[in-house]
Amino acid sequence: MNRSPIFRVVITAFLAAISYVLMFLSFPVIPLIPYLKIDFSDLPILIGFFILGPLGGVMVAIVRSLLYLVSTGTDIASLIGVGTNFLASMAVSFPAYYILKGGSGIKPTIWKSILAILTSTLVLTVLLSIANYFVILPVYLNVIGMDIGMSVSKYVVIGVIPFNIIKGILVVGVFSVLYRRMYSWVQLNNKKYKKI
Amino acid sequence: MNKLILGRYIAGDSLIHRLDPRAKLVLSFYFVGIIFMANNWQSFSMLLIFTLGCILASKISLSFFLKGVRPLIWLIIFTVALQMLFSSGGQMYWHWGIFKISEFGVTNGLYIFCRFILIIFMSTLLTLSTAPLQLADAIESLLKPLKAIKFPVYEIALMLSIALRFVPTLMDETAKIMNAQRARGVNFGQGSLIKQMQSIIPLLIPLFVSSFNRAEDLAIAMESRGYQGGEGRTKYRVLKWQTTDTMAFVLFAVVTVALVYLKN
Numbered sequence: 001m002n003r004s005p006i007f008r009v010v011i012t013a014f015l016a017a018i019s020y021v022l023m024f025l026s027f028p029v030i031p032l033i034p035y036l037k038i039d040f041s042d043l044p045i046l047i048g049f050f051i052l053g054p055l056g057g058v059m060v061a062i063v064r065s066l067l068y069l070v071s072t073g074t075d076i077a078s079l080i081g082v083g084t085n086f087l088a089s090m091a092v093s094f095p096a097y098y099i100l101k102g103g104s105g106i107k108p109t110i111w112k113s114i115l116a117i118l119t120s121t122l123v124l125t126v127l128l129s130i131a132n133y134f135v136i137l138p139v140y141l142n143v144i145g146m147d148i149g150m151s152v153s154k155y156v157v158i159g160v161i162p163f164n165i166i167k168g169i170l171v172v173g174v175f176s177v178l179y180r181r182m183y184s185w186v187q188l189n190n191k192k193y194k195k196i
Numbered sequence: 197m198n199k200l201i202l203g204r205y206i207a208g209d210s211l212i213h214r215l216d217p218r219a220k221l222v223l224s225f226y227f228v229g230i231i232f233m234a235n236n237w238q239s240f241s242m243l244l245i246f247t248l249g250c251i252l253a254s255k256i257s258l259s260f261f262l263k264g265v266r267p268l269i270w271l272i273i274f275t276v277a278l279q280m281l282f283s284s285g286g287q288m289y290w291h292w293g294i295f296k297i298s299e300f301g302v303t304n305g306l307y308i309f310c311r312f313i314l315i316i317f318m319s320t321l322l323t324l325s326t327a328p329l330q331l332a333d334a335i336e337s338l339l340k341p342l343k344a345i346k347f348p349v350y351e352i353a354l355m356l357s358i359a360l361r362f363v364p365t366l367m368d369e370t371a372k373i374m375n376a377q378r379a380r381g382v383n384f385g386q387g388s389l390i391k392q393m394q395s396i397i398p399l400l401i402p403l404f405v406s407s408f409n410r411a412e413d414l415a416i417a418m419e420s421r422g423y424q425g426g427e428g429r430t431k432y433r434v435l436k437w438q439t440t441d442t443m444a445f446v447l448f449a450v451v452t453v454a455l456v457y458l459k460n
Contacts, residue, residue, distance in 0.1 A: 010415040013358035013441045070331040
């Protein structure tokens with residue numbers, strides 16, 4: 001069936017809205033650093049990757065970030081947070097997408113799911129540690145003009161690395177289960193809405 | 197949670213409400229930038245008075261702004277306490293092991309506290325006095341130069357408006373599905389981490405399917421009305437630049453000059 005581009009636009013908007021709603025169902029994992037929280041807003045983005053293609057998935061993430069900025073305030077501090085979140089979403093989604101995509105008509109095997117979890121977690125942790133160490137934390141500390149009471153490298157080792165390992169495993173783990181359960185639905189919608 | 201998600205806009209008809217959303221967006225960014233020039237009590241008190249003046253002009257009660265501080269209060273206390281306890285310099289007031297309270301630490305802590313409050317008040321003022329849809333329009337208008345590099349500015353703006361419209365609907369949907377699954381014995385937000393992970397799946401599957409149905413309905417409705425975006429489409433809400441907007445920029449320029457004069 002030939003569908004007009006407006007369908008892709010509306011689907012992207014809805015996935016972004018779901019992602020935004022899920023951002024508020026978050027919970028902290030490391031008691032020491034209560035503001036590092038895990039949420040499942042990456043799952044609609046991943047669904048967007050599989051249904052609309054990688055470009056569509058990126059679009060869902062962009063709209064989600066803008067939505068957050070528009071409704072919760074647009075100062076520099078939250079801009080940094082939103083930028084970090086976007087980077088994290090991309091770091092999780094791209095490896096998981098290219099590993100789980102596979103051939104058409106075959107559900108990904110358990111081994112493939114485990115490979116996706118490990119790769120995504122690795123990419124997420126490495127990328128965010130580097131970004132935090134060299135860019136995000138220095139900029140953030142300068143903007144707020146505070147110091148966190150520990151060195152940046154210590155913060156990365158006891159905060160950022162464990163947090164991202166847990167986050168990567170949980171997010172991609174839940175997604176692999178979700179994707180297996182919704183496999184035929186995702187395939188059906190992918191046929192309908194992939195880039196014409 | 198509901199209140200936070202739906203945006204915090206408070207309808208009103210004040211000077212601040214009537215400003216062009218583009219002007220408000222740019223100026224609130226600019227203000228956060230100039231806060232970092234302030235480095236003594238004169239400059240901080242000037243900025244505080246200016247911010248309070250803006251809040252008065254918006255005719256929104258101060259309690260809404262204090263509520264904006266509440267979710268961040270622990271982060272602020274944590275940061276200020278760290279700053280006070282660990283930095284040294286100037287006269288020493290109190291000393292215990294590695295903890296010390298010094299003159300330098302106290303003033304630094306106070307400055308950081310002021311900085312937090314100023315940033316939060318200004319960005320709260322923006323979201324309280326500007327509807328999310330207006331902000332979306334402002335972002336679209338400010339992103340327009342990106343069209344030159346083929347960035348789909350127009351489509352992004354449309355997606356943003358659709359998403360803003362359907363966030364409350366999806367919230368209701370989520371609450372409904374959660375209740376339906378609770379009735380079947382799912383416990384949300386309880387038990388071990390694994391249990392919590394498992395409970396998220398029966399929430400997400402119906403949410404995706406039902407929102408896709410809704411999205412298809414909307415797309416078909418738009419299609420059947422011959423919706424066409426992009427060039428040549430007129431708008432219901434048109435942004436108009438007025439003299440008051442220019443005046444607001446002039447006012448901020450004056451504040452900047454005063455700040456440069458007052459700081460060390």
